[in-house]
Amino acid sequence: xxxxxxxxxxxxxxxxxxxxxxxxxxxxxxxxxxxxxxxxxxxxxxxxxxxxxxxxxxxxxxxxxxxxxxxxxxxxxxxxxxxxxxxxxxxxxxxxxxxxxxxxxxxxxxxxxxxxxxxxxxxxxxxxxxxxxxxxxxxxxxxxxxxxxxxxxxxxxxxxxxxxxxxxxxxxxxxxxxxxxxxxxxxxxxxxxxxxxxxxxxxxxxxxxxxxxxxxxxxxxxxxxxxxxxxxxxxxxxxxxxxxxxxxxxxxx
Numbered sequence: 001x002x003x004x005x006x007x008x009x010x011x012x013x014x015x016x017x018x019x020x021x022x023x024x025x026x027x028x029x030x031x032x033x034x035x036x037x038x039x040x041x042x043x044x045x046x047x048x049x050x051x052x053x054x055x056x057x058x059x060x061x062x063x064x065x066x067x068x069x070x071x072x073x074x075x076x077x078x079x080x081x082x083x084x085x086x087x088x089x090x091x092x093x094x095x096x097x098x099x100x101x102x103x104x105x106x107x108x109x110x111x112x113x114x115x116x117x118x119x120x121x122x123x124x125x126x127x128x129x130x131x132x133x134x135x136x137x138x139x140x141x142x143x144x145x146x147x148x149x150x151x152x153x154x155x156x157x158x159x160x161x162x163x164x165x166x167x168x169x170x171x172x173x174x175x176x177x178x179x180x181x182x183x184x185x186x187x188x189x190x191x192x193x194x195x196x197x198x199x200x201x202x203x204x205x206x207x208x209x210x211x212x213x214x215x216x217x218x219x220x221x222x223x224x225x226x227x228x229x230x231x232x233x234x235x236x237x238x239x240x241x242x243x244x245x246x247x248x249x250x251x252x253x
Contacts, residue, residue, distance in 0.1 A: 043060065046247070070095060103246060108242065110223065113237055
């Protein structure tokens with residue numbers, strides 16, 4: 001009986017050691033600590049581009065894989081858009097978001113350099129959507145999880161033609177395919193609302209995240225939406241911002 005108890009205690013001890021393996025200690029405590037680190041990011045995301053400028057990037061295909069890599073010590077930290085990061089970390093243990101964002105930025109429309117008329121029309125539509133509260137409602141829905149149902153205006157005369165929107169279909173909460181198989185997200189809804197204000201039809205074309213600006217530059221699409229860093233200004237023009245967001249740093253607790 002004693003031998004059995006000793007064996008049981010050893011077995012339990014070995015199991016507890018295996019289950020008690022801890023993540024490596026965190027070495028990133030502020031945005032100043034990120035430079036030169038091994039940084040995790042989602043493949044094709046704007047965060048991956050930002051991470052590449054700061055250190056050694058390790059790319060992951062999903063937020064869950066990225067979080068696993070962070071907790072195992074494969075990366076020192078991860079960079080992600082705030083809304084997505086908050087959802088990911090809320091459902092996980094052992095990770096947290098640093099209080100200071102790495103980068104705060106504005107979201108705008110990209111239009112072709114030669115199409116100043118379209119840029120001005122979009123700015124006018126955004127102004128109307130801001131004045132009637134629709135833009136706030138759309139932002140609150142996708143950034144704050146608040147209920148909001150967009151209702152198209154009834155007093156806009158239709159115009160011939162259409163605008164083709166370049167989107168990435170897997171960039172929640174900005175653009176994605178919902179459970180009904182329809183395009184959804186902040187950028188989609190803002191583009192729909194702007195086109196309704198202009199009285200034109202919206203057509204959606206899928207591109208990889210890194211191809212959105214070039215699709216407008218080469219005339220494959222009329223507009224693209226999102227975070228558009230300053231180095232794209234030699235290829236496209238930017239509208240007034242319709243929202244703001246941030247890239248944050250996820251670290252081990």
